[in-house]
Amino acid sequence: TDSIQENVSRTDVSEPAKAPAELIAREAARRRTFGIISHPDAGKTTLTEKLLLFSGAIQLAGTVKARKSGRHATSDWMEIEKQRGISVASSVMQFEYRDHVVNLLDTPGHQDFSEDTYRVLTAVDSALMVIDAAKGVEEQTIKLLNVCRMRDTPILTFMNKMDRETRDPLELLDEVESVLKIECAPVTWPIGMGKAFRGVYHLLRDEILLFTAGGERADQEFEVIKGIDNPRLVEMFPLEIEQLKMEVELVHGASHAFDLEAFLAGRQTPVFFGSAINNFGVREILNALLEWAPAPRSRDATVRSVQPTETPFSGFVFKIQANMDPAHRDRIAFLRVCSGRFERGMKIKHLRLNREIKVSSVVTFMASSREQVEEAYAGDIIGLPNHGNMQIGDSFSEGEMLQFTGIPFFAPDFFRVVRIRNPLKIKQLHKGLQQLGEEGAVQVFKPVHSGDMILGAVGVLQFEVVASRLMNEYGVDAVFEGTSISSARWISCDDKRVLADFERSSAGQNIAYDAAGNMAYLATSGVNLKLTQERWPKLTFHTTREHA
Ligand code: GDP
Numbered sequence: 001t002d003s004i005q006e007n008v009s010r011t012d013v014s015e016p017a018k019a020p021a022e023l024i025a026r027e028a029a030r031r032r033t034f035g036i037i038s039h040p041d042a043g044k045t046t047l048t049e050k051l052l053l054f055s056g057a058i059q060l061a062g063t064v065k066a067r068k069s070g071r072h073a074t075s076d077w078m079e080i081e082k083q084r085g086i087s088v089a090s091s092v093m094q095f096e097y098r099d100h101v102v103n104l105l106d107t108p109g110h111q112d113f114s115e116d117t118y119r120v121l122t123a124v125d126s127a128l129m130v131i132d133a134a135k136g137v138e139e140q141t142i143k144l145l146n147v148c149r150m151r152d153t154p155i156l157t158f159m160n161k162m163d164r165e166t167r168d169p170l171e172l173l174d175e176v177e178s179v180l181k182i183e184c185a186p187v188t189w190p191i192g193m194g195k196a197f198r199g200v201y202h203l204l205r206d207e208i209l210l211f212t213a214g215g216e217r218a219d220q221e222f223e224v225i226k227g228i229d230n231p232r233l234v235e236m237f238p239l240e241i242e243q244l245k246m247e248v249e250l251v252h253g254a255s256h257a258f259d260l261e262a263f264l265a266g267r268q269t270p271v272f273f274g275s276a277i278n279n280f281g282v283r284e285i286l287n288a289l290l291e292w293a294p295a296p297r298s299r300d301a302t303v304r305s306v307q308p309t310e311t312p313f314s315g316f317v318f319k320i321q322a323n324m325d326p327a328h329r330d331r332i333a334f335l336r337v338c339s340g341r342f343e344r345g346m347k348i349k350h351l352r353l354n355r356e357i358k359v360s361s362v363v364t365f366m367a368s369s370r371e372q373v374e375e376a377y378a379g380d381i382i383g384l385p386n387h388g389n390m391q392i393g394d395s396f397s398e399g400e401m402l403q404f405t406g407i408p409f410f411a412p413d414f415f416r417v418v419r420i421r422n423p424l425k426i427k428q429l430h431k432g433l434q435q436l437g438e439e440g441a442v443q444v445f446k447p448v449h450s451g452d453m454i455l456g457a458v459g460v461l462q463f464e465v466v467a468s469r470l471m472n473e474y475g476v477d478a479v480f481e482g483t484s485i486s487s488a489r490w491i492s493c494d495d496k497r498v499l500a501d502f503e504r505s506s507a508g509q510n511i512a513y514d515a516a517g518n519m520a521y522l523a524t525s526g527v528n529l530k531l532t533q534e535r536w537p538k539l540t541f542h543t544t545r546e547h548a
Helices: 002-011 020-029 044-055 063-069 079-084 115-120 139-149 169-180 231-236 238-254 260-264 282-291 423-439 461-474 496-504 506-510 526-535
Strands: 031-038 092-097 100-105 126-132 155-160 183-186 188-191 199-202 207-210 224-226 268-273 314-322 331-339 341-343 347-350 355-358 375-377 381-386 395-397 414-420 443-447 454-457 478-482 487-492 511-514 519-523 540-542
Touching (some): 031 282, 044 100, 044 282, 115 314, 169 183, 183 260, 188 268, 260 268, 314 381, 414 423, 487 511, 496 506, 526 540
Parallel strands (some): 031 126, 155 268
Antiparallel strands (some): 199 207, 314 395, 331 381, 341 375, 443 454
């Protein structure tokens, strides 16, 4: 078509117009879509900002930070979002670096931690694990890494805050290996720490990168000294260099050499040391992301696997964000492109509803305010306006019936019982919860032995969002009360008789059904769950459930 021709000539003036298939393959190959997994305060925001600085997407440090603190939140988002400083704009950050297009998907942490945080990880091709080197592996990092493991997502590791007193680097690697069950391959090695942090030694390039504090600018260059045996080093740091040589010998002997294949299979993580706030070691991470992390790969759908280079467009919704503007009840559905090329104004098929939609207004995500992007390729994220009929896991294509898999619901960690102030609103409450449950904003369980409605969430902010949406969108004033439930597992079993016995047993008191009608067991404690699992060995207790 005309627009493709036009686009080819715009991006590649000197060469004759390329066939769309070639263009699509080339665009997919230069994309890197990743998310950051970390525990709050490890340095995710700081690192994000430095990555954007490098790419030239932002000019000044402090921009992302200000957004996080909410000072730059735009005025028309829902009140709760304003308070928290969450914005659609920072959900996906796209920038170009060294002829690559990088999509950085935000993984909300702190109070904003929610099921979305997990689900974002189903839409990335790799992840960057940021660890506070003074603290080591922390709880949220473990949870997020387990989600990455479901798809064997390749993981890069950044040991942050080396300008502080940290734990022993070898001990840190040990902890990652034993707690997270992933091999470590150090790529850079720190020279000292805290006030005595001198820089890092690049084990593969045999180069020393000298540390200097600061780094608020993108063009910060750190001095490089070639060769660990360089006499200059002995002059500069006679003490540290002896120590480094010993450690490097130890590291070569005791840890794994970088193996691209093992990394791509999610079995090994290359480890970099640095200091995000000083912009130190960030470029190495970005280069590794471009050179080693995978471009979009094939995605499994129910009927077949889909290649990113296929020319027909396809993608799936992994997140729905409610609007925010009370005057417009729209929600934005975040769609990850899996194949082909998306163009503004094209017709795509919403497969679950078997309905064609023309997408004329679409949100695209750029970290800078450059020209509006009119097209997207595999790995990119686009925001579709959604009037309430899109759900998490929905697939879109140019017509082929493809239902992408691997976009699960996750067993909640927090539970509330819903009560309404006005009993006459019970119908609206049910309708609202049904829709919010289908959309993926919260999970709704109906216990078989009571008339209660139980809400389940991965982070407590989800309850606030749901309360606010019930009020604004359904006119329901609901209050949420605590429950004795501590965890939930979806139940499956091939033997119908065992299931029936289970329902009749005393454990059956704890059975509930979710919004999609799946059976779940709501446990009152870890011990209760464990005992039930032991007593019912023929049942499978799932921590995730696939989109229906
Ligand atoms: P997030 O919660 O993971 O997004 O973490 P932030 O990026 O907000 O960082 C948490 C705190 O650690 C902030 O006070 C940062 O200034 C600080 N921080 C981040 N990187 C470094 C670093 O390399 N060295 C030191 N000393 N502090 C850092």
